[in-house]
Amino acid sequence: MSELYDFLVPLVPYMVPLPVILPAVAAALTLVLSKYLTAQRIVTLTVLFFLIGLNATMLYLVDREGIQTLQMGGWDAPIGVTLVADRLSVSMLTVSSIVLFSVMMYAISQGIRDGGKDEPVAVFLPTYLLLSMGVNLAFLAGDLFNLYVGFEVLLVASYVLLTLGASPARVRSGVGYVMVSMASSMVFLFGLAMVYASVGTLNMAHIGLRMEDVPSGTRSAIFAVLLVAFGIKAAVFPLDSWLPDAYPTAPSLVTAVFAGLLTKVGVYAIIRARSIIFTDGSLDTMLMWVALATMLIGILGAMAQNDIKRLLSFTLVSHIGYMIFGVSLGSAHGLSGAIFYAIHHILVQTSLFLVVGLIERQAGSSSLRRLGSLAYISPALAILYFIPAINLGGIPPFSGFLGKIMLIEAGADDGGWMAWVLIAGAVLTSLLTLYTMVIVWSKAFWRDRKDAPDGATVLARPAPLADIQDEVSVKDRGDVGRMPFGMALSTTILVGASLAVSVLAGPLSSITGRAAESAQDVNIYRTAVLGPNYLDPSRTLEMERYDANRDDISHRVDSNNVSSSDPEEVAP
Structure with a gap:
């Protein structure tokens, strides 16, 4: 083993x-193989399964060896593109690769379609x-510009996936989703411009170093702009209204991967910005x-829903609040709880x-007005359903309970009155989440189908593909009552993975604790990205902390180029 x-x-x-290169190469290959569906599926599943092993191996090695960086194109940080693991x-x-593989199994098992016969199946796999x-690039990016690029790749791919089938409902929700995402991207670009104008760099470690000497008001304004951009993607209040309308109209498998991963990319960006760049906690x-x-x-909105997809979309928004709770405490304990809860929630x-x-x-x-007797059928x-539902509701000893306990302990350690208000809000939200999950159980699974208000009718196709008035009897829909083995197996894998988080909560919380501390x-982080000499006292420009010539960036760049042969004299 040691060998x-x-x-x-x-x-x-x-x-x-490799987590960025392999999916890109596989996407091109599957596009070339668009006429050979079996070959497409083999390539996709092989790459996604390989990424699980690769990321798990990297997690073990990084946990043992510390932060690993790669300077792309032969340019050292902060000039070049840096990937940070x-x-x-x-x-x-690692957790996203498990989700991506399981959802792909689910998609292939159901024929990728969600009830329609004319959906562009050939483009689904390369887009996925x-x-x-895009997800992997966002997680590995060591600079804000490539974080932006990762977001844009997500936007392009997610719009295609969201509108598969081109039904009117999906196109309407897709257009709304794209408009909101484009607005978020424009705000992000504006934030990038403010950052570069203030500190002359986009490398996150370097920004954090130079941002210490930017006036506090300017620093807070820049952070607020970036928080708006990241908050839209994370769907935090009051920037969350787009999500409950966009997600329920998509196919279930697309909604699943969106709910699990895309909002967490926004949360991840907030964590990076707060812990590396804007460290003053203003x-x-x-x-x-x-x-x-x-x-x-979020949870009050969930309680008012009759469709399970919309209900889960609101609970998704609600539980993003737990992660922001951990980040807002500004402590390693709180951040560890936020990371653990993000893994659990994905x-x-x-x-x-x-x-x-x-x-x-x-x-x-998926309408609660039509469902019943599923526990018997x-x-x-x-x-x-029951296992992840009570896990989300925070019943011990599941990971949802453990994650909430970590956050509550971190809030108690903070001791401020606002932290105690957050603790009360977190407990109340957990109880209301459990109540909402029980309502779904009692109506969809426990109640007799004939007692449902609309139990005698169902949709001809799954809700996203049908109009609200399109109701026909069960016998007119060929796939009702058929649950492919692969769909059930992939769902079981994810449910088992969520249980594994509970069983392995001790080692996992240790990793998240070390992640939060680092x-x-x-x-x-700065030493790993910028090198061990980034605080060398002999570097006069760094000792001046970018203060003397902040208004003359172009002059500074020219001066650095003249002395670039001696790396000890080049300003970071």
Whole structure:
């Protein structure tokens, strides 16, 4: 075992770009193989399965060896493109690769279609791989510009996936989603311009170093602009209204991967910005209020829904608030709880949306007004819903309970009155989430179907593909009551992975704790990215902390180019 470890350690820098390169190459290959569906599926599943092993290996090695960086194109940081693999980024990569593989199994098992016969199946696989590439690039990016590029790859791929089938409902929601995402991207670009104008760099470690000497008001304004951009993608209140309208109209498998991953990319960006760049905590109080409002308003919206997809979309928004809660505390303990809860929520929320797809296959609808008797019709389906539902509700000893306990302990350690308000809000949200999950159980699974208000009718196709008036009897829909084995198996894998988080909560919380500590200690991250000499006292320009010539960036760049032959004299 030690020999294998010694063999793998030197290879870690070469592993870092593979989560970005492999999906991109596979997307091109599957596009070439568009006429050979079986070959497309083999390539896609092979690459996604390989990424699980690759990311898990990187997580083990990074946890043992520390942060690994790769300077792309032969240019050293902060000038070149830097990919950073630390415990936080690789933890997110590992759990996202599990989700991406499981959802792809689910898609292939249901024929990728969601009830329609004319959907562009050939473009689904390459688009899905591009989505994977965008997610992985966002997690590994060491600079804000490539984080922006990762977001844009996500936007392009997600719009295609969201509108598969081109039904009017999907196109309407897709257009709204794209408009909101484009607005977020424009705000992000504006934030990038402000950052570069203030500090003359986009490398996150370098920004954090130079941002210490930017006036506090300017620093807070820049952070606020970036928070708006990231908050839209994370769907935090009051920037969350787009999500409950966009996600429920998509196919269940697309909604599942969106719910599990895309909002967490926004949360990840907020964590990076708060822990590496804007370390003074000037907006922590505002983040606390945002976390509280997101938790409570999201779960109150969920309680008012009759469709399970919309209900889960609101719970998704609500539980993003728990992660913002941990970030807003500004402590390693709080950040560790936020990372742990993000890992738990990715697996549990994705599982629940996949279960909704199985419900639509089994009963022909996801409306609580039409459902009933599912526990009798399909006990296996009832179990697949029940486990992640009570996990999301925070019943001990599941990971949802453990993650909430970590956050509550971090809030108690903070001791401020606002932290105690957040603790109360988190407990109330957990109770209301459990109540909402029980309502779904009692109506869809436990109640007799004939007692449902509209139990005699179902949709001819799954809700996203049908108009609200399109109701026909079960016998007119061929796939009702048929639940393919592969769909159930992939859902079971994700439910099992969420249970594994509970069983392995001790080792996993240790990793998230170390991830939070290394993220909070900016010197660790800066040393890994910028090199051990970035605080060398002999570097006169750095000792001046970018203060003397802040208004003459072009002159500074010219001066650096003249002395670039001596790396000790080049300003970071």
